[in-house]
Amino acid sequence: MIRVLVWCEHYQDREDEAVRAVYPEFMHNAIAGFLSEDADLSVKTATLFDENCGITDEILAETDVIIWWGHMLHHEVPDEIVDKVQEFVLNGGGFIPLHSAHFCKPFIRLMGTSCGLCVEGYGKHVINCVRPAHPINRGLPEVFELPEEEKFTEFYDVPQPDELIYISGYESGRVFRSGCAYHRGRGKVFYFQPGHESFPIYRDANIQKVIRNAVYWVAPNKD
Amino acid sequence: MIRVLVWCEHYQDREDEAVRAVYPEFMHNAIAGFLSEDADLSVKTATLFDENCGITDEILAETDVIIWWGHMLHHEVPDEIVDKVQEFVLNGGGFIPLHSAHFCKPFIRLMGTSCGLCVEGYGKHVINCVRPAHPINRGLPEVFELPEEEKFTEFYDVPQPDELIYISGYESGRVFRSGCAYHRGRGKVFYFQPGHESFPIYRDANIQKVIRNAVYWVAPNKD
Amino acid sequence: MIRVLVWCEHYQDREDEAVRAVYPEFMHNAIAGFLSEDADLSVKTATLFDENCGITDEILAETDVIIWWGHMLHHEVPDEIVDKVQEFVLNGGGFIPLHSAHFCKPFIRLMGTSCGLCVEGYGKHVINCVRPAHPINRGLPEVFELPEEEKFTEFYDVPQPDELIYISGYESGRVFRSGCAYHRGRGKVFYFQPGHESFPIYRDANIQKVIRNAVYWVAPNKD
Amino acid sequence: MIRVLVWCEHYQDREDEAVRAVYPEFMHNAIAGFLSEDADLSVKTATLFDENCGITDEILAETDVIIWWGHMLHHEVPDEIVDKVQEFVLNGGGFIPLHSAHFCKPFIRLMGTSCGLCVEGYGKHVINCVRPAHPINRGLPEVFELPEEEKFTEFYDVPQPDELIYISGYESGRVFRSGCAYHRGRGKVFYFQPGHESFPIYRDANIQKVIRNAVYWVAPNKD
Numbered sequence: 001m002i003r004v005l006v007w008c009e010h011y012q013d014r015e016d017e018a019v020r021a022v023y024p025e026f027m028h029n030a031i032a033g034f035l036s037e038d039a040d041l042s043v044k045t046a047t048l049f050d051e052n053c054g055i056t057d058e059i060l061a062e063t064d065v066i067i068w069w070g071h072m073l074h075h076e077v078p079d080e081i082v083d084k085v086q087e088f089v090l091n092g093g094g095f096i097p098l099h100s101a102h103f104c105k106p107f108i109r110l111m112g113t114s115c116g117l118c119v120e121g122y123g124k125h126v127i128n129c130v131r132p133a134h135p136i137n138r139g140l141p142e143v144f145e146l147p148e149e150e151k152f153t154e155f156y157d158v159p160q161p162d163e164l165i166y167i168s169g170y171e172s173g174r175v176f177r178s179g180c181a182y183h184r185g186r187g188k189v190f191y192f193q194p195g196h197e198s199f200p201i202y203r204d205a206n207i208q209k210v211i212r213n214a215v216y217w218v219a220p221n222k223d
Numbered sequence: 224m225i226r227v228l229v230w231c232e233h234y235q236d237r238e239d240e241a242v243r244a245v246y247p248e249f250m251h252n253a254i255a256g257f258l259s260e261d262a263d264l265s266v267k268t269a270t271l272f273d274e275n276c277g278i279t280d281e282i283l284a285e286t287d288v289i290i291w292w293g294h295m296l297h298h299e300v301p302d303e304i305v306d307k308v309q310e311f312v313l314n315g316g317g318f319i320p321l322h323s324a325h326f327c328k329p330f331i332r333l334m335g336t337s338c339g340l341c342v343e344g345y346g347k348h349v350i351n352c353v354r355p356a357h358p359i360n361r362g363l364p365e366v367f368e369l370p371e372e373e374k375f376t377e378f379y380d381v382p383q384p385d386e387l388i389y390i391s392g393y394e395s396g397r398v399f400r401s402g403c404a405y406h407r408g409r410g411k412v413f414y415f416q417p418g419h420e421s422f423p424i425y426r427d428a429n430i431q432k433v434i435r436n437a438v439y440w441v442a443p444n445k446d
Numbered sequence: 447m448i449r450v451l452v453w454c455e456h457y458q459d460r461e462d463e464a465v466r467a468v469y470p471e472f473m474h475n476a477i478a479g480f481l482s483e484d485a486d487l488s489v490k491t492a493t494l495f496d497e498n499c500g501i502t503d504e505i506l507a508e509t510d511v512i513i514w515w516g517h518m519l520h521h522e523v524p525d526e527i528v529d530k531v532q533e534f535v536l537n538g539g540g541f542i543p544l545h546s547a548h549f550c551k552p553f554i555r556l557m558g559t560s561c562g563l564c565v566e567g568y569g570k571h572v573i574n575c576v577r578p579a580h581p582i583n584r585g586l587p588e589v590f591e592l593p594e595e596e597k598f599t600e601f602y603d604v605p606q607p608d609e610l611i612y613i614s615g616y617e618s619g620r621v622f623r624s625g626c627a628y629h630r631g632r633g634k635v636f637y638f639q640p641g642h643e644s645f646p647i648y649r650d651a652n653i654q655k656v657i658r659n660a661v662y663w664v665a666p667n668k669d
Numbered sequence: 670m671i672r673v674l675v676w677c678e679h680y681q682d683r684e685d686e687a688v689r690a691v692y693p694e695f696m697h698n699a700i701a702g703f704l705s706e707d708a709d710l711s712v713k714t715a716t717l718f719d720e721n722c723g724i725t726d727e728i729l730a731e732t733d734v735i736i737w738w739g740h741m742l743h744h745e746v747p748d749e750i751v752d753k754v755q756e757f758v759l760n761g762g763g764f765i766p767l768h769s770a771h772f773c774k775p776f777i778r779l780m781g782t783s784c785g786l787c788v789e790g791y792g793k794h795v796i797n798c799v800r801p802a803h804p805i806n807r808g809l810p811e812v813f814e815l816p817e818e819e820k821f822t823e824f825y826d827v828p829q830p831d832e833l834i835y836i837s838g839y840e841s842g843r844v845f846r847s848g849c850a851y852h853r854g855r856g857k858v859f860y861f862q863p864g865h866e867s868f869p870i871y872r873d874a875n876i877q878k879v880i881r882n883a884v885y886w887v888a889p890n891k892d
Contacts, residue, residue, distance in 0.1 A: 131406060132409050133315060133409040133410060133443070133444065134406075135444055137444070138444040138445075139444070162385075162386070163385070183356060183357075185356070186355050186356040187356060188356060220356070221358055221360070221361040221362070
């Protein structure tokens with residue numbers, strides 16, 4: 001049993017009507033929902049609006065993998081929580097920052113770089129797998145598309161991934177390393193780009209499969 | 224269920240009395256023996272003295288992972304078999320060359336380098352884990368020893384491992400990258416150095432655990 | 447002074463009128479031409495139609511870096527020459543296979559994989575740099591385009607590059623790891639994709655700069 | 670011309686008589702001294718006791734590569750200086766933390782991990798090169814020794830190096846990844862372990878050669 005904590009900022013899916021229309025159950029519940037279909041995962045949720053921003057020592061002690069989605073309120077996460085999440089990963093925990101969480105403080109801390117990138121708007125987003133045998137790609141085609149999604153482009157200022165799994169490409173010919181796996185300390189990190197709040201990305205069967213596979217890959221070894 | 228084929232040269236454990244004393248049941252049976260204790264592994268054996276040197280299309284079609292031990296008779300393995308093993312790996316199969324199999328033809332083929340190394344004799348062999356969270360190190364200490372084992376030293380002419388897991392060190396201060404993991408095509412390769420035929424290395428509980436964990440790591444994704 | 451050997455197959459630029467129109471001086475001379483403008487490079491050429499296919503022990507003894515372009519006649523290169531080129535690299539030489547040389551025998555030998563890839567025709571080819579500080583990108587923009595070039599796509603069956611420098615992207619959203627750097631033995635390899643024979647790619651100032659920079663990067667250390 | 674800033678904590682070589690005996694001219698001057706013999710390097714020094722701890726915007730604007738040695742007073746370096754050094758590297762600068770600088774704040778920031786390690790005392794320290802063709806090893810043997818040096822051991826909690834160049838080994842069989850190269854942003858980092866203050870390590874010809882080579886490797890590309 002892998003214990004997953006789906007942490008979401010929970011701002012736009014509360015305040016912005018267009019986003020609420022996409023995720024009326026809220027984004028954290030959408031993500032927790034599809035993961036809960038896997039009987040080997042035990043899934044909880046937390047948001048920035050919970051006590052201590054949703055991250056306490058008690059919660060972390062019962063968590064194997066944190067999925068993190070944030071966009072507008074990264075600066076509201078206090079540094080003590082960043083310390084806790086970094087320590088959680090270095091001690092063996094799994095961490096999956098999604099989409100705009102490239103700019104969340106725990107990811108920036110764990111990467112050591114700015115994590116900056118470029119953005120070119122919205123449109124067709126093609127996900128190309130460059131490591132098809134990786135367990136994160138289990139059961140997926142080697143290329144798949146999102147008809148409408150935000151398009152991040154290079155230069156993406158992260159360390160060269162230990163394992164580069166996905167590269168996204170767009171009509172412009174610009175590209176983005178969109179699925180990047182890292183070992184950090186005794187833990188593992190997988191950044192995955194899809195998930196703009198305006199599109200029902202987390203209802204896409206392929207995207208769900210990648211995230212579920214990633215939970216297994218980042219989860220700590222158990223003896 | 225992962226289907227494992229333990230392929231051994233089966234020369235010294237047949238011809239050399241000292242080696243027969245260490246592995247009276249033969250080395251392939253020793254390795255298959257401890258793996259068979261895991262109910263999720265289905266283990267068969269083959270040797271150079273079997274029909275077609277033990278590797279046929281029929282056998283490969285029923286194999287997920289090949290463990291390969293050879294020393295004196297690498298040159299007896301025909302190139303058509305090397306072709307088959309390379310294709311097996313590139314199409315998704317797992318391959319675990321052990322010890323002197325750094326010089327087996329399929330490993331040299333898959334690495335693209337000479338796979339040469341230096342040797343400094345026998346003695347205490349300390350295995351240091353430099354990636355403790357890797358699934359291949361599951362359940363193992365971060366340092367463990369073999370009281371008597373052959374000592375390979377650098378420069379080891381292999382590509383930089385995609386994932387360097389173990390480094391062996393000796394009293395001389397010389398070292399060797401002894402646990403090296405690679406993705407090749409849609410398959411995976413894990414080279415592991417311990418296993419000189421004169422010492423009962425494959426009866427060591429830690430070594431058995433590494434090899435069993437490696438079987439899981441190199442095994443193909445199944446949907 | 448770095449001694450460069452530009453080896454080209456020299457078939458289409460001799461037999462195919464359309465290619466001759468692009469490279470009336472022949473492709474090897476085109477490549478050698480722009481490299482010769484650098485006073486620190488000493489550049490020679492060779493082709494498949496020279497004695498011993500252009501590769502002899504004497505020539506290799508006076509060479510630091512081999513640039514290799516081939517397309518239709520890979521199978522005409524005898525295995526003894528592949529042995530020589532592999533040994534040249536493992537002993538410290540530099541090797542730069544260009545474009546369709548992903549399928550040349552020395553590159554396949556050095557990679558250990560099939561080096562297969564997909565092709566989607568011709569059109570706009572955007573080269574995205576994902577490691578802007580790499581010496582191979584010295585003096586180049588982080589994104590540049592070729593208006594008309596062949597488009598290779600993933601999955602490209604090579605080992606994960608030690609240093610991934612360029613990713614090409616196309617209108618379809620498909621991508622290709624087009625600039626891949628490897629250490630092999632004591633030598634270095636840089637694969638670079640642009641260079642289809644029907645377009646004057648090797649007259650493009652950015653492409654020339656990448657190839658010249660790569661010569662410096664793959665060149666052996668001199669004391 | 671590469672502009673090098675040798676930054677040293679300058680505490681033990683001022684306060685501790687035993688260290689003063691090893692480096693009567695002070696450690697920063699010892700390091701700057703051997704680098705200054707290279708006419709292509711322009712070398713300055715700074716210490717924690719200079720204005721603004723030795724790091725100002727003006728100084729950084731005139732620096733290509735920072736060499737950093739610290740041990741007892743890491744905590745005295747204010748976070749604003751860590752920000753400046755991180756930014757310097759991400760924008761293209763070179764950074765070479767030496768020895769106990771594995772625990773300096775700028776290195777911890779750039780790595781994203783704890784940078785913790787184990788220590789087993791003093792004694793013979795053997796440096797094994799596992800990437801002999803790397804420019805940092807130019808002109809050096811593949812194995813060399815320090816008769817008396819501090820011995821750091823694994824697990825060293827840093828990200829897997831982009832390029833692992835040296836592994837140190839000791840009589841105990843314990844090892845340490847002692848020469849680790851990283852790309853970070855548009856800059857480069859090389860951590861090198863030798864340099865305990867009680868031994869004249871920076872007077873060793875091989876050590877001097879590694880550090881000088883590393884200056885060239887981490888230096889920014891100039892057009």
